[in-house]
Amino acid sequence: MRLARPLAAALAALLPAALAACGTAAGADTIAGADALTVGVKADQPGLGLAEPGGTFRGFEVEAGRYIARHLGASRIDFKAVTSENRERLLDDGTVDLVLASYSITADRSTKVTFGGPYYVAHQDIMVRRDETGIASVRDLAGRQMCQAGGSVSTERVVGGLGVRARLVPAPSYSACVDMLLAGRVDAVSTGDLVLAGFAARRRASVRILNAPFTEERYGVGLRKGDIDGCEAVNKAITRMYQDGTASRMLAIWFGSSGVDLVYSVPEFEGCS
Incomplete structure (x- = not known):
């Protein structure tokens, strides 16, 4: 027993530090609060995401991605072209941190990525x-x-x-x-x-x-699978984007003359999982 007491005391002293280290590691797996983020967007979809000469991107999803990334805390925001076929891979390998690319939320895709939003129901x-x-x-x-x-x-x-x-x-x-x-x-x-x-x-x-x-096609923000903190932060940003009028303004700019009946209210979120 004389040997057990010092050992127990040492373990007790080490436990808070170990728990703190675990918390830091878990936090490092989320995009919430990141200083720099890369947003995956389409490069060939006018109005949503289109690559311009010089490497810039323009469109509703580009502006929405920039708004969301800023409200997640990023001061540096880069954009990278993605396709319908490589979205999951580029998220999984860390090439992009979030994807806004007419990315319809489906049960099968939700097994591979975590979806924030939707940010629009087409x-x-x-x-x-x-x-x-x-x-x-x-x-x-x-x-x-x-x-x-x-x-x-x-x-x-x-x-x-x-x-x-x-x-x-x-x-x-x-x-x-x-x-x-x-x-x-x-x-x-x-x-x-x-x-x-x-x-x-x-x-x-x-x-x-x-x-x-x-x-309906519920366009979601794709994140790496399991990033619940990031998903919840994305949903808060989307809510603010609609409440402060930014979403309505952007939709009108990009699609107001298209003849499509646009929806200007906050979409019902899927829930982060």
């Missing part, structure tokens, strides 16, 4: 060539050629979710899908209305949006 719609007369709703896509952008879940909602037997034509991105639509290689492009609106604004003479929405 509605899936359909884009066709302006002279198209045979497609007026999602049901009319049966037997027609629809573009399938790599890494996107939008076409699965049509074919799998609604059972519409469209003929899928693969493409690497939605910008490639729009090019294929204009070239007559596909009959329709279907995804969130904000994505379509950005392209339509640049191609008004050639394409049109049906304005016949049929599902």
Whole structure:
């Protein structure tokens, strides 16, 4: 017993320091309070995220990402292009710290990343060539050629979710899908209305949006899996972005003339997990 008492006292003295060290390690795994953050955005989606000459990015998601990062405490904010297919990998390996890239929240994706938000609830719609007369709703896509952008879940909602037997034509991105639509290689492009609106604004003479929405796309902020503190901080920033009028102003600037019915209220959050 004489030996046990000194040992117990030594362990008791070391315990607070050990616990403090554990707390520091856990805190280091969150983006909340970080001085510098890299935001992943799309480089080829007008209105949402578009790369400009010189390496700058412009669009609603770029501005929203900057706003959120600043309210997380970052004084240095960098942007990096991501695609629908590499978003999870770039988050996981630390290349980017958060992603705003028309990143629809789904059950499968939530097993790989933690989602803050959504920061906007888009509605899936359909884009066709302006002279198209045979497609007026999602049901009319049966037997027609629809573009399938790599890494996107939008076409699965049509074919799998609604059972519409469209003929899928693969493409690497939605910008490639729009090019294929204009070239007559596909009959329709279907995804969130904000994505379509950005392209339509640049191609008004050639394409049109049906304005016949049929599902929701909840665009979330992707974070590394398990960053609950970061997720909660992101949700607070999104709430403030809507409450102080910043979200409404940005949506009006980028999509106000698109004809899409915009939503200016704070979205209902998924909850951090």
